[in-house]
């Protein structure tokens with residue numbers, strides 16, 4: 506009996522982890538564009554990703570976050586999408602900004618209130634670039 510309860514709890518926990526840890530494609534995934542993703546990633550104003558990450562295909566890159574080389578070998582598209590959209594559900598202490606959330610963002614300028622940093626299309630474009638740029642040989 507006890508055993509059963511422990512098993513059920515472990516299953517529930519695993520399920521919650523998987524759900525928080527990944528985000529299914531949005532409807533804009535169908536029109537994702539690698540080149541638009543590259544432009545967003547490289548833009549310090551629009552995303553600032555290169556301030557913290559080294560990214561394949563880009564010269565400049567910071568060291569605050571992990572090198573994104575080989576990303577598609579260690580994460581699924583859904584996991585990459587979740588990382589960019591909002592990683593706070595999994596790691597509340599994260600330095601990584603939530604790019605597709607309107608909740609709990611600090612120092613948001615008035616015209617930006619209620620808006621996400623990335624559009625749904627922008628999020629999908631970035632996921633497309635990262636998958637393309639880090640796919641195996």
Ligand code: HEC
Pocket residue numbers: 552553554555556557558569570571572573576585588589592596598599600601602604631
């Ligand atoms: C302020 C610094 C910062 C910025 C800006 C930033 N990130 Fe991150 N990112 C991090 C850190 C730190 C981590 C490590 C995970 C954590 O903190 O939980 C991370 C993790 C990741 C990961 C998971 C990598 C792995 O191997 O585990 C991906 C993918 C990612 N970031 C993509 C992006 C993209 C795309 C952008 C721009 C839209 C971006 N990041 C902007 C700091 C940043």
